[in-house]
Amino acid sequence: MSRSPNRRALLVGASATAAAAMLGGCDRLGNAEWFRRTLKTGEDANMFVQRLLLGEATLAPEYAEADISPWFKPNGTEDPPDRDYKALAKAKFAKYHLVVDGLVEAPFKLSLGELRKLPARTQITRHDCVEGWSAIGKWTGVPLTDLLSRAKLKPEARYVVFHCADTMDQGNSLEGGGDGEGTDEVPAGNANPSMTKQSGSGESRKDSGGQQASEDTAASGGSPVRYYESIDLVDAFHPQTILAYDMNGQALPISNGAPLRLRVERNLGYKQAKYVMRIEVVESFANLGDGKGGYWEDQGYAWYAGI
Protein backbone atom coordinates (compact mmCIF):
# COMPACT_ATOMS: atom_id res chain seq x y z
CA MET A 1 0.00 0.00 0.00
CA SER A 2 1.19 3.41 -0.82
CA ARG A 3 0.39 5.06 2.45
CA SER A 4 3.29 6.97 3.91
CA PRO A 5 4.14 6.65 7.59
CA ASN A 6 3.04 10.22 8.06
CA ARG A 7 -0.32 9.60 6.66
CA ARG A 8 -0.70 6.55 8.77
CA ALA A 9 0.25 8.42 11.92
CA LEU A 10 -2.25 11.07 10.97
CA LEU A 11 -4.95 8.49 10.52
CA VAL A 12 -4.22 6.85 13.84
CA GLY A 13 -4.13 10.22 15.56
CA ALA A 14 -7.36 11.27 13.96
CA SER A 15 -9.08 8.03 14.97
CA ALA A 16 -7.91 8.37 18.54
CA THR A 17 -9.15 11.94 18.68
CA ALA A 18 -12.44 10.95 17.13
CA ALA A 19 -12.83 8.12 19.63
CA ALA A 20 -12.13 10.42 22.57
CA ALA A 21 -14.53 13.03 21.22
CA MET A 22 -17.16 10.35 20.72
CA LEU A 23 -16.80 9.08 24.28
CA GLY A 24 -17.08 12.57 25.69
CA GLY A 25 -19.98 13.21 23.39
CA CYS A 26 -21.81 10.11 24.59
CA ASP A 27 -21.38 11.14 28.20
CA ARG A 28 -22.70 14.59 27.41
CA LEU A 29 -25.61 13.13 25.48
CA GLY A 30 -26.33 10.79 28.35
CA ASN A 31 -26.69 13.77 30.65
CA ALA A 32 -29.12 15.62 28.40
CA GLU A 33 -32.66 15.26 29.61
CA TRP A 34 -34.22 14.67 26.17
CA PHE A 35 -31.69 12.00 25.35
CA ARG A 36 -32.13 10.28 28.68
CA ARG A 37 -35.84 10.17 28.03
CA THR A 38 -35.24 8.75 24.56
CA LEU A 39 -33.00 6.01 25.93
CA LYS A 40 -35.67 5.16 28.50
CA THR A 41 -38.06 4.20 25.72
CA GLY A 42 -35.99 1.01 25.48
CA GLU A 43 -36.96 0.17 29.06
CA ASP A 44 -40.60 1.13 28.36
CA ALA A 45 -40.53 -1.29 25.45
CA ASN A 46 -39.17 -3.99 27.76
CA MET A 47 -42.20 -3.62 30.00
CA PHE A 48 -44.68 -3.45 27.15
CA VAL A 49 -43.38 -6.58 25.45
CA GLN A 50 -42.75 -8.60 28.59
CA ARG A 51 -46.23 -7.87 29.86
CA LEU A 52 -47.61 -9.11 26.54
CA LEU A 53 -45.59 -12.30 26.82
CA LEU A 54 -46.43 -13.01 30.44
CA GLY A 55 -49.77 -14.35 31.52
CA GLU A 56 -51.12 -12.85 34.72
CA ALA A 57 -50.35 -16.04 36.56
CA THR A 58 -47.27 -17.24 34.72
CA LEU A 59 -45.02 -18.43 37.51
CA ALA A 60 -41.36 -17.66 37.98
CA PRO A 61 -39.30 -20.85 38.02
CA GLU A 62 -39.26 -22.58 41.39
CA TYR A 63 -36.31 -24.63 42.57
CA ALA A 64 -35.56 -27.64 44.72
CA GLU A 65 -34.34 -27.59 48.33
CA ALA A 66 -30.94 -28.69 47.08
CA ASP A 67 -30.64 -25.52 45.01
CA ILE A 68 -30.91 -23.17 47.99
CA SER A 69 -27.84 -20.94 48.25
CA PRO A 70 -25.79 -21.63 51.38
CA TRP A 71 -25.53 -17.87 51.88
CA PHE A 72 -28.25 -15.52 50.76
CA LYS A 73 -26.32 -12.36 50.12
CA PRO A 74 -27.98 -9.44 51.90
CA ASN A 75 -27.84 -6.21 49.96
CA GLY A 76 -28.70 -2.61 50.59
CA THR A 77 -29.62 -1.95 54.18
CA GLU A 78 -28.49 -4.81 56.38
CA ASP A 79 -29.29 -3.28 59.74
CA PRO A 80 -31.69 -0.35 59.71
CA PRO A 81 -30.28 2.50 61.78
CA ASP A 82 -33.69 3.87 62.74
CA ARG A 83 -34.47 4.09 66.42
CA ASP A 84 -38.04 2.86 66.05
CA TYR A 85 -36.92 -0.13 64.12
CA LYS A 86 -34.21 -0.98 66.60
CA ALA A 87 -36.76 -0.92 69.39
CA LEU A 88 -39.02 -3.29 67.48
CA ALA A 89 -36.15 -5.61 66.72
CA LYS A 90 -35.03 -5.64 70.31
CA ALA A 91 -38.43 -6.96 71.36
CA LYS A 92 -38.28 -9.63 68.66
CA PHE A 93 -40.92 -7.71 66.70
CA ALA A 94 -43.58 -8.53 69.29
CA LYS A 95 -44.88 -4.96 68.92
CA TYR A 96 -44.63 -4.93 65.16
CA HIS A 97 -47.76 -4.25 63.13
CA LEU A 98 -48.20 -4.31 59.42
CA VAL A 99 -50.54 -1.52 58.33
CA VAL A 100 -52.65 -1.94 55.20
CA ASP A 101 -54.37 1.25 54.15
CA GLY A 102 -54.78 3.80 51.38
CA LEU A 103 -57.47 3.32 48.73
CA VAL A 104 -59.18 0.44 50.50
CA GLU A 105 -62.62 -0.01 52.01
CA ALA A 106 -61.35 -1.67 55.15
CA PRO A 107 -57.88 -0.66 56.33
CA PHE A 108 -56.39 -2.91 59.01
CA LYS A 109 -53.35 -3.74 61.08
CA LEU A 110 -51.90 -7.14 61.77
CA SER A 111 -49.23 -8.22 64.20
CA LEU A 112 -46.55 -10.65 63.16
CA GLY A 113 -48.29 -13.38 65.15
CA GLU A 114 -51.53 -12.72 63.32
CA LEU A 115 -49.78 -12.74 59.95
CA ARG A 116 -48.22 -16.09 60.75
CA LYS A 117 -51.66 -17.56 61.42
CA LEU A 118 -52.95 -16.68 57.94
CA PRO A 119 -52.75 -19.19 55.09
CA ALA A 120 -49.18 -19.16 53.79
CA ARG A 121 -47.34 -19.93 50.61
CA THR A 122 -43.81 -21.35 50.50
CA GLN A 123 -41.69 -21.01 47.38
CA ILE A 124 -38.06 -21.58 46.48
CA THR A 125 -37.12 -18.91 44.00
CA ARG A 126 -34.13 -17.17 42.54
CA HIS A 127 -33.31 -13.61 43.48
CA ASP A 128 -31.54 -11.60 40.78
CA CYS A 129 -29.81 -8.43 41.77
CA VAL A 130 -29.67 -5.68 39.17
CA GLU A 131 -25.92 -5.76 39.74
CA GLY A 132 -25.77 -9.14 38.10
CA TRP A 133 -25.57 -11.80 40.82
CA SER A 134 -28.21 -14.36 41.82
CA ALA A 135 -29.06 -16.39 44.92
CA ILE A 136 -31.79 -18.95 45.64
CA GLY A 137 -33.84 -18.85 48.81
CA LYS A 138 -36.93 -20.43 50.30
CA TRP A 139 -39.61 -17.97 51.31
CA THR A 140 -42.71 -18.47 53.41
CA GLY A 141 -45.29 -15.76 53.78
CA VAL A 142 -48.77 -14.42 53.23
CA PRO A 143 -49.94 -13.97 49.64
CA LEU A 144 -50.48 -10.28 49.00
CA THR A 145 -53.72 -11.16 47.23
CA ASP A 146 -55.19 -12.31 50.56
CA LEU A 147 -54.29 -9.07 52.30
CA LEU A 148 -55.66 -6.97 49.46
CA SER A 149 -58.91 -8.86 49.23
CA ARG A 150 -59.36 -8.49 52.95
CA ALA A 151 -58.85 -4.74 52.63
CA LYS A 152 -61.07 -4.49 49.54
CA LEU A 153 -59.56 -2.18 46.96
CA LYS A 154 -61.45 0.90 45.91
CA PRO A 155 -62.04 1.22 42.17
CA GLU A 156 -59.36 3.91 41.76
CA ALA A 157 -56.65 1.63 43.17
CA ARG A 158 -53.78 1.15 40.71
CA TYR A 159 -50.57 0.61 42.67
CA VAL A 160 -49.50 -0.97 45.90
CA VAL A 161 -46.78 0.90 47.75
CA PHE A 162 -44.51 -0.71 50.33
CA HIS A 163 -43.22 1.68 52.97
CA CYS A 164 -40.17 0.40 54.77
CA ALA A 165 -38.50 1.02 58.09
CA ASP A 166 -35.00 1.74 56.91
CA THR A 167 -33.79 5.26 56.32
CA MET A 168 -31.61 5.50 53.27
CA ASP A 169 -30.56 9.14 53.42
CA GLN A 170 -31.08 12.28 55.28
CA GLY A 171 -32.46 13.72 52.12
CA ASN A 172 -34.36 16.92 52.12
CA SER A 173 -35.94 16.65 48.74
CA LEU A 174 -38.85 14.64 49.91
CA GLU A 175 -41.95 15.86 51.36
CA GLY A 176 -42.39 14.16 54.58
CA GLY A 177 -40.75 11.22 55.98
CA GLY A 178 -44.23 9.97 56.40
CA ASP A 179 -44.72 9.33 52.81
CA GLY A 180 -41.83 7.40 51.67
CA GLU A 181 -41.06 4.50 53.70
CA GLY A 182 -38.81 2.29 52.01
CA THR A 183 -37.40 -0.85 52.03
CA ASP A 184 -34.22 -1.56 50.71
CA GLU A 185 -33.03 -4.15 48.75
CA VAL A 186 -30.96 -2.36 46.69
CA PRO A 187 -30.57 -4.43 43.88
CA ALA A 188 -28.47 -1.87 42.56
CA GLY A 189 -26.95 -1.53 45.45
CA ASN A 190 -25.26 -1.13 48.48
CA ALA A 191 -24.12 -4.61 48.79
CA ASN A 192 -21.39 -4.25 46.41
CA PRO A 193 -19.22 -1.36 47.37
CA SER A 194 -18.88 -0.48 43.75
CA MET A 195 -22.56 -0.10 43.61
CA THR A 196 -22.57 2.68 46.02
CA LYS A 197 -20.69 4.71 43.57
CA GLN A 198 -22.98 3.96 40.80
CA SER A 199 -25.68 6.25 40.07
CA GLY A 200 -23.91 9.49 39.71
CA SER A 201 -26.37 11.81 41.23
CA GLY A 202 -27.61 9.36 43.73
CA GLU A 203 -24.31 8.60 45.12
CA SER A 204 -23.88 11.12 47.83
CA ARG A 205 -27.34 10.43 49.07
CA LYS A 206 -26.67 6.78 49.19
CA ASP A 207 -23.41 7.08 50.96
CA SER A 208 -24.79 9.24 53.65
CA GLY A 209 -27.85 7.16 53.73
CA GLY A 210 -27.71 3.76 55.07
CA GLN A 211 -25.59 4.01 58.08
CA GLN A 212 -25.65 7.51 59.39
CA ALA A 213 -29.27 8.14 58.83
CA SER A 214 -29.55 6.88 62.28
CA GLU A 215 -31.56 7.50 65.24
CA ASP A 216 -31.75 11.20 65.29
CA THR A 217 -33.23 11.25 61.85
CA ALA A 218 -36.59 10.40 63.08
CA ALA A 219 -36.27 12.71 66.02
CA SER A 220 -34.85 15.68 64.23
CA GLY A 221 -37.99 16.26 62.27
CA GLY A 222 -35.90 16.39 59.09
CA SER A 223 -37.15 14.54 56.10
CA PRO A 224 -35.35 11.28 56.01
CA VAL A 225 -35.69 9.24 52.87
CA ARG A 226 -36.82 5.77 53.67
CA TYR A 227 -36.82 2.88 51.30
CA TYR A 228 -40.05 2.37 49.43
CA GLU A 229 -41.20 0.46 46.40
CA SER A 230 -44.34 0.13 44.34
CA ILE A 231 -45.86 -2.54 42.13
CA ASP A 232 -48.96 -2.47 39.99
CA LEU A 233 -51.98 -4.72 40.40
CA VAL A 234 -50.69 -7.26 37.88
CA ASP A 235 -47.77 -8.05 40.14
CA ALA A 236 -49.77 -7.46 43.32
CA PHE A 237 -52.25 -10.23 42.49
CA HIS A 238 -49.66 -12.64 41.13
CA PRO A 239 -49.78 -15.95 43.01
CA GLN A 240 -46.08 -15.80 43.91
CA THR A 241 -46.27 -12.30 45.36
CA ILE A 242 -46.00 -12.81 49.09
CA LEU A 243 -44.97 -10.97 52.22
CA ALA A 244 -42.39 -13.32 53.61
CA TYR A 245 -41.61 -13.75 57.30
CA ASP A 246 -39.50 -16.90 56.95
CA MET A 247 -36.41 -17.53 54.90
CA ASN A 248 -35.07 -21.05 54.43
CA GLY A 249 -37.42 -22.33 57.14
CA GLN A 250 -36.35 -19.85 59.83
CA ALA A 251 -37.53 -16.42 60.90
CA LEU A 252 -36.26 -13.88 58.39
CA PRO A 253 -32.91 -12.47 59.61
CA ILE A 254 -32.59 -8.72 60.03
CA SER A 255 -30.06 -8.53 57.21
CA ASN A 256 -32.59 -10.04 54.84
CA GLY A 257 -35.48 -7.79 55.86
CA ALA A 258 -37.04 -8.90 59.16
CA PRO A 259 -39.77 -9.02 60.15
CA LEU A 260 -41.46 -8.89 56.76
CA ARG A 261 -40.27 -8.49 53.20
CA LEU A 262 -41.86 -8.51 49.81
CA ARG A 263 -41.22 -11.27 47.31
CA VAL A 264 -42.43 -10.22 43.92
CA GLU A 265 -40.93 -12.86 41.68
CA ARG A 266 -40.39 -12.11 37.97
CA ASN A 267 -38.68 -8.90 39.10
CA LEU A 268 -35.14 -7.86 39.98
CA GLY A 269 -33.97 -7.48 43.56
CA TYR A 270 -34.72 -3.82 44.14
CA LYS A 271 -38.45 -4.53 43.95
CA GLN A 272 -38.20 -7.01 46.85
CA ALA A 273 -38.68 -4.44 49.60
CA LYS A 274 -37.35 -5.39 53.03
CA TYR A 275 -38.50 -4.18 56.49
CA VAL A 276 -42.03 -3.57 55.20
CA MET A 277 -44.06 -1.55 57.73
CA ARG A 278 -47.00 -0.36 55.75
CA ILE A 279 -48.78 -1.31 52.57
CA GLU A 280 -50.52 1.62 50.99
CA VAL A 281 -52.85 1.30 48.02
CA VAL A 282 -52.69 4.36 45.76
CA GLU A 283 -53.90 5.63 42.44
CA SER A 284 -50.56 7.21 41.57
CA PHE A 285 -47.13 7.34 43.16
CA ALA A 286 -46.35 10.75 41.68
CA ASN A 287 -46.26 12.47 45.04
CA LEU A 288 -44.25 9.87 46.91
CA GLY A 289 -40.52 10.46 47.11
CA ASP A 290 -39.29 11.92 43.86
CA GLY A 291 -42.31 10.50 42.12
CA LYS A 292 -40.72 7.60 40.30
CA GLY A 293 -42.29 4.85 42.38
CA GLY A 294 -39.42 3.68 44.54
CA TYR A 295 -36.14 4.53 46.21
CA TRP A 296 -33.98 3.18 43.40
CA GLU A 297 -36.38 4.42 40.77
CA ASP A 298 -35.83 7.89 42.19
CA GLN A 299 -32.12 7.32 41.53
CA GLY A 300 -32.80 6.53 37.88
CA TYR A 301 -33.56 2.81 37.84
CA ALA A 302 -36.49 1.63 35.75
CA TRP A 303 -39.80 1.26 37.55
CA TYR A 304 -40.40 -1.98 35.67
CA ALA A 305 -37.80 -4.45 36.88
CA GLY A 306 -38.46 -7.55 34.76
CA ILE A 307 -35.01 -7.46 33.12
Add this chain to the structure above:
Amino acid sequence: MARTYLTRSAPETGEVERRRWMFRHPLVIRVTHWVNAICLLVLLMSGLQIFNAHPALYWGKVSTFDAPLMAMTQTEDDPPKGMTTVFGHGFDTTGWLGSSVGSDGEAADRGFPAWTTLPSNQDLTGGRSWHFFFAWAFVLNGIAYLLYGLVSGQLRFRVIPSRDQIRHFGASIWEHLTLRFPQGDEAKRYNVIQKLTYLIVLFVLLPVQVLAGLAMSPAMNAAFPFLLTLFDGRQSARTVHFVVASLLVLFVVVHVALVLLSGFRNNMRGMLTGWFVIERKVEPAVPAGEPRA
Protein backbone atom coordinates in the same frame (compact mmCIF):
# COMPACT_ATOMS: atom_id res chain seq x y z
CA MET B 1 -23.84 -14.93 -10.29
CA ALA B 2 -23.61 -12.16 -12.80
CA ARG B 3 -27.19 -11.30 -12.07
CA THR B 4 -26.19 -9.71 -8.84
CA TYR B 5 -23.96 -7.11 -10.33
CA LEU B 6 -24.25 -3.88 -12.11
CA THR B 7 -20.99 -2.78 -13.51
CA ARG B 8 -19.85 0.44 -15.01
CA SER B 9 -16.65 0.96 -16.85
CA ALA B 10 -13.72 2.65 -15.26
CA PRO B 11 -13.84 6.42 -15.39
CA GLU B 12 -10.32 6.63 -16.82
CA THR B 13 -11.50 5.85 -20.33
CA GLY B 14 -9.02 5.28 -23.08
CA GLU B 15 -6.74 3.17 -20.94
CA VAL B 16 -6.71 -0.56 -21.02
CA GLU B 17 -9.36 -1.44 -18.55
CA ARG B 18 -7.74 -2.71 -15.40
CA ARG B 19 -10.40 -1.83 -12.96
CA ARG B 20 -14.04 -2.53 -13.07
CA TRP B 21 -16.70 -0.87 -10.98
CA MET B 22 -19.20 -3.06 -9.41
CA PHE B 23 -22.28 -2.19 -7.41
CA ARG B 24 -21.65 -4.42 -4.47
CA HIS B 25 -23.77 -3.32 -1.53
CA PRO B 26 -27.43 -2.33 -1.93
CA LEU B 27 -28.72 0.50 0.23
CA VAL B 28 -30.47 -1.69 2.80
CA ILE B 29 -27.29 -3.67 3.39
CA ARG B 30 -25.22 -0.52 3.76
CA VAL B 31 -27.61 1.13 6.19
CA THR B 32 -28.13 -1.98 8.32
CA HIS B 33 -24.39 -2.59 8.36
CA TRP B 34 -23.61 0.79 9.88
CA VAL B 35 -26.55 0.78 12.26
CA ASN B 36 -25.37 -2.62 13.41
CA ALA B 37 -21.82 -1.38 13.90
CA ILE B 38 -23.03 1.47 16.11
CA CYS B 39 -25.34 -0.83 18.08
CA LEU B 40 -22.59 -3.37 18.72
CA LEU B 41 -20.22 -0.69 19.95
CA VAL B 42 -22.80 0.83 22.29
CA LEU B 43 -23.95 -2.59 23.50
CA LEU B 44 -20.38 -3.59 24.22
CA MET B 45 -19.48 -0.46 26.14
CA SER B 46 -22.74 -0.21 28.08
CA GLY B 47 -22.43 -3.96 28.73
CA LEU B 48 -19.03 -3.42 30.30
CA GLN B 49 -20.61 -0.73 32.46
CA ILE B 50 -23.20 -3.28 33.62
CA PHE B 51 -20.51 -5.89 34.15
CA ASN B 52 -18.62 -3.47 36.39
CA ALA B 53 -21.53 -3.40 38.85
CA HIS B 54 -20.48 -6.92 39.84
CA PRO B 55 -17.28 -7.77 38.00
CA ALA B 56 -17.38 -11.53 38.48
CA LEU B 57 -18.77 -14.43 36.46
CA TYR B 58 -20.12 -17.79 37.59
CA TRP B 59 -21.53 -20.97 36.14
CA GLY B 60 -24.95 -22.40 36.97
CA LYS B 61 -28.13 -21.03 38.48
CA VAL B 62 -26.65 -18.81 41.14
CA SER B 63 -23.51 -16.92 42.09
CA THR B 64 -20.97 -19.02 43.95
CA PHE B 65 -19.36 -15.98 45.48
CA ASP B 66 -16.29 -17.71 46.83
CA ALA B 67 -15.59 -19.58 43.60
CA PRO B 68 -16.15 -17.32 40.60
CA LEU B 69 -14.99 -18.42 37.14
CA MET B 70 -13.55 -14.99 36.72
CA ALA B 71 -13.41 -11.94 38.95
CA MET B 72 -11.83 -8.52 38.93
CA THR B 73 -10.95 -6.91 42.23
CA GLN B 74 -8.93 -4.07 43.68
CA THR B 75 -6.48 -4.96 46.45
CA GLU B 76 -6.09 -3.17 49.76
CA ASP B 77 -2.48 -2.25 48.95
CA ASP B 78 -1.36 1.32 48.83
CA PRO B 79 -1.40 2.19 46.01
CA PRO B 80 -4.12 -0.34 45.20
CA LYS B 81 -3.55 -3.02 42.61
CA GLY B 82 -6.00 -4.45 40.16
CA MET B 83 -6.28 -8.24 40.20
CA THR B 84 -8.01 -10.47 37.69
CA THR B 85 -8.62 -14.05 38.67
CA VAL B 86 -9.48 -16.57 35.97
CA PHE B 87 -10.18 -20.19 36.95
CA GLY B 88 -8.35 -19.61 40.21
CA HIS B 89 -5.25 -18.06 38.64
CA GLY B 90 -4.58 -14.48 39.61
CA PHE B 91 -3.03 -11.85 37.35
CA ASP B 92 -1.88 -8.35 38.15
CA THR B 93 -3.91 -6.16 35.81
CA THR B 94 -3.41 -2.82 37.55
CA GLY B 95 -4.49 0.09 35.39
CA TRP B 96 -6.53 -2.13 33.09
CA LEU B 97 -8.79 -4.47 35.00
CA GLY B 98 -9.83 -4.39 38.64
CA SER B 99 -8.36 -1.01 39.41
CA SER B 100 -7.86 1.89 37.04
CA VAL B 101 -7.70 5.64 36.96
CA GLY B 102 -10.87 7.49 36.03
CA SER B 103 -11.38 10.99 34.70
CA ASP B 104 -10.86 12.38 38.20
CA GLY B 105 -7.31 10.99 38.21
CA GLU B 106 -8.04 8.65 41.12
CA ALA B 107 -7.45 4.92 40.99
CA ALA B 108 -10.86 3.32 41.49
CA ASP B 109 -12.23 -0.11 42.12
CA ARG B 110 -13.71 -0.93 38.74
CA GLY B 111 -13.67 -3.99 36.50
CA PHE B 112 -13.10 -2.45 33.10
CA PRO B 113 -11.53 1.01 32.88
CA ALA B 114 -13.62 4.16 32.42
CA TRP B 115 -12.63 4.66 28.78
CA THR B 116 -14.22 1.33 27.81
CA THR B 117 -17.57 1.88 29.49
CA LEU B 118 -20.66 3.86 28.66
CA PRO B 119 -21.23 6.13 30.51
CA SER B 120 -17.57 6.43 31.48
CA ASN B 121 -18.17 6.96 35.22
CA GLN B 122 -19.76 4.24 37.32
CA ASP B 123 -23.43 4.46 36.46
CA LEU B 124 -25.27 1.16 36.31
CA THR B 125 -28.65 2.68 35.61
CA GLY B 126 -27.21 4.81 32.80
CA GLY B 127 -25.52 1.75 31.31
CA ARG B 128 -28.76 -0.22 31.46
CA SER B 129 -30.70 2.52 29.66
CA TRP B 130 -28.13 2.58 26.84
CA HIS B 131 -27.98 -1.20 26.70
CA PHE B 132 -31.71 -1.80 26.41
CA PHE B 133 -32.35 1.01 23.93
CA PHE B 134 -29.60 -0.22 21.65
CA ALA B 135 -30.59 -3.86 22.17
CA TRP B 136 -33.94 -2.95 20.63
CA ALA B 137 -32.29 -1.03 17.82
CA PHE B 138 -29.95 -3.96 17.21
CA VAL B 139 -32.74 -6.53 17.10
CA LEU B 140 -35.04 -4.47 14.85
CA ASN B 141 -32.14 -3.65 12.54
CA GLY B 142 -31.13 -7.31 12.45
CA ILE B 143 -34.66 -8.34 11.53
CA ALA B 144 -34.72 -5.77 8.71
CA TYR B 145 -31.39 -7.09 7.43
CA LEU B 146 -32.48 -10.72 7.55
CA LEU B 147 -35.83 -10.08 5.87
CA TYR B 148 -34.26 -8.04 3.11
CA GLY B 149 -31.43 -10.54 2.74
CA LEU B 150 -33.80 -13.47 2.42
CA VAL B 151 -36.23 -11.83 0.02
CA SER B 152 -33.55 -10.33 -2.23
CA GLY B 153 -31.41 -13.46 -2.28
CA GLN B 154 -28.50 -11.37 -1.02
CA LEU B 155 -28.16 -13.37 2.15
CA ARG B 156 -27.74 -16.69 0.40
CA PHE B 157 -25.38 -15.23 -2.12
CA ARG B 158 -23.32 -13.55 0.55
CA VAL B 159 -22.95 -16.16 3.24
CA ILE B 160 -23.67 -19.63 1.88
CA PRO B 161 -20.52 -21.10 0.38
CA SER B 162 -21.05 -22.37 -3.16
CA ARG B 163 -20.13 -25.88 -4.11
CA ASP B 164 -16.89 -24.98 -5.84
CA GLN B 165 -15.85 -22.95 -2.82
CA ILE B 166 -16.32 -25.92 -0.57
CA ARG B 167 -14.29 -28.04 -2.95
CA HIS B 168 -11.40 -25.59 -2.82
CA PHE B 169 -11.60 -25.07 0.89
CA GLY B 170 -7.99 -26.04 1.59
CA ALA B 171 -6.56 -23.75 -1.04
CA SER B 172 -8.64 -20.87 0.29
CA ILE B 173 -7.29 -21.31 3.74
CA TRP B 174 -3.78 -21.12 2.40
CA GLU B 175 -4.51 -17.97 0.42
CA HIS B 176 -6.04 -16.46 3.47
CA LEU B 177 -3.14 -17.25 5.72
CA THR B 178 -0.74 -15.67 3.28
CA LEU B 179 -3.00 -12.61 3.01
CA ARG B 180 -3.38 -12.95 -0.74
CA PHE B 181 -6.68 -11.38 -1.54
CA PRO B 182 -8.58 -12.60 -4.57
CA GLN B 183 -8.69 -10.47 -7.66
CA GLY B 184 -10.82 -10.42 -10.75
CA ASP B 185 -14.08 -12.30 -10.78
CA GLU B 186 -13.23 -14.12 -7.60
CA ALA B 187 -13.22 -10.81 -5.74
CA LYS B 188 -16.87 -10.29 -6.60
CA ARG B 189 -18.01 -12.75 -4.04
CA TYR B 190 -16.93 -13.38 -0.51
CA ASN B 191 -14.43 -16.19 -0.14
CA VAL B 192 -15.31 -19.34 1.69
CA ILE B 193 -13.71 -18.44 5.01
CA GLN B 194 -15.35 -15.05 4.93
CA LYS B 195 -18.72 -16.65 4.22
CA LEU B 196 -18.35 -19.17 7.02
CA THR B 197 -17.31 -16.48 9.45
CA TYR B 198 -20.27 -14.31 8.58
CA LEU B 199 -22.50 -17.36 8.77
CA ILE B 200 -21.32 -18.13 12.29
CA VAL B 201 -21.57 -14.52 13.43
CA LEU B 202 -25.03 -14.06 11.92
CA PHE B 203 -26.62 -17.34 12.83
CA VAL B 204 -24.75 -18.47 15.93
CA LEU B 205 -23.07 -15.67 17.86
CA LEU B 206 -25.63 -12.91 17.47
CA PRO B 207 -28.71 -15.08 18.15
CA VAL B 208 -26.99 -16.70 21.13
CA GLN B 209 -26.13 -13.24 22.42
CA VAL B 210 -29.76 -12.14 22.22
CA LEU B 211 -31.00 -15.33 23.86
CA ALA B 212 -28.41 -15.11 26.65
CA GLY B 213 -29.42 -11.49 27.22
CA LEU B 214 -33.05 -12.51 27.50
CA ALA B 215 -32.20 -15.50 29.70
CA MET B 216 -30.93 -13.07 32.34
CA SER B 217 -34.37 -11.49 32.65
CA PRO B 218 -36.44 -12.89 35.53
CA ALA B 219 -39.64 -12.07 33.63
CA MET B 220 -38.44 -13.89 30.51
CA ASN B 221 -37.51 -16.86 32.70
CA ALA B 222 -41.14 -17.08 33.78
CA ALA B 223 -42.42 -16.72 30.22
CA PHE B 224 -39.86 -19.07 28.63
CA PRO B 225 -38.27 -21.38 31.19
CA PHE B 226 -36.40 -23.21 28.41
CA LEU B 227 -34.05 -20.22 28.22
CA LEU B 228 -32.61 -21.33 31.55
CA THR B 229 -32.32 -24.91 30.41
CA LEU B 230 -30.57 -23.77 27.27
CA PHE B 231 -27.84 -21.95 29.19
CA ASP B 232 -27.76 -24.14 32.31
CA GLY B 233 -28.95 -21.33 34.56
CA ARG B 234 -29.00 -17.56 34.79
CA GLN B 235 -25.43 -17.11 35.91
CA SER B 236 -24.14 -19.27 33.08
CA ALA B 237 -26.24 -17.20 30.69
CA ARG B 238 -24.46 -14.13 32.01
CA THR B 239 -21.10 -15.82 31.47
CA VAL B 240 -22.07 -16.91 27.95
CA HIS B 241 -23.23 -13.36 27.23
CA PHE B 242 -19.83 -12.09 28.30
CA VAL B 243 -17.87 -14.70 26.34
CA VAL B 244 -19.90 -14.16 23.18
CA ALA B 245 -19.42 -10.40 23.53
CA SER B 246 -15.68 -11.08 23.64
CA LEU B 247 -15.90 -13.28 20.54
CA LEU B 248 -17.77 -10.50 18.77
CA VAL B 249 -14.97 -8.11 19.68
CA LEU B 250 -12.50 -10.59 18.21
CA PHE B 251 -14.57 -10.80 15.03
CA VAL B 252 -14.72 -7.01 14.70
CA VAL B 253 -10.98 -6.64 15.25
CA VAL B 254 -10.16 -9.16 12.51
CA HIS B 255 -12.88 -7.76 10.26
CA VAL B 256 -11.51 -4.23 10.54
CA ALA B 257 -7.93 -5.43 10.10
CA LEU B 258 -8.87 -7.20 6.88
CA VAL B 259 -10.76 -4.15 5.66
CA LEU B 260 -7.58 -2.14 6.18
CA LEU B 261 -5.32 -4.71 4.56
CA SER B 262 -7.44 -5.44 1.52
CA GLY B 263 -7.85 -1.84 0.39
CA PHE B 264 -9.33 0.46 2.96
CA ARG B 265 -10.63 3.13 0.57
CA ASN B 266 -12.21 0.68 -1.80
CA ASN B 267 -13.87 -1.25 1.01
CA MET B 268 -15.12 1.89 2.68
CA ARG B 269 -16.41 3.33 -0.58
CA GLY B 270 -18.13 0.00 -1.12
CA MET B 271 -19.92 0.04 2.20
CA LEU B 272 -20.71 3.76 2.01
CA THR B 273 -21.78 4.24 -1.62
CA GLY B 274 -22.21 0.68 -2.77
CA TRP B 275 -19.54 0.99 -5.49
CA PHE B 276 -16.53 -1.24 -5.31
CA VAL B 277 -13.61 -1.60 -7.68
CA ILE B 278 -12.50 -4.98 -8.86
CA GLU B 279 -8.86 -5.04 -9.84
CA ARG B 280 -8.52 -7.09 -12.95
CA LYS B 281 -6.02 -9.89 -12.87
CA VAL B 282 -3.25 -8.69 -15.10
CA GLU B 283 -2.28 -11.81 -17.05
CA PRO B 284 -5.21 -12.62 -19.29
CA ALA B 285 -5.50 -9.18 -20.90
CA VAL B 286 -9.02 -8.58 -22.02
CA PRO B 287 -9.49 -6.13 -24.88
CA ALA B 288 -10.52 -2.74 -23.62
CA GLY B 289 -14.15 -1.98 -23.47
CA GLU B 290 -15.32 -5.50 -24.04
CA PRO B 291 -18.37 -6.13 -21.94
CA ARG B 292 -17.69 -8.71 -19.35
CA ALA B 293 -20.75 -9.22 -17.27
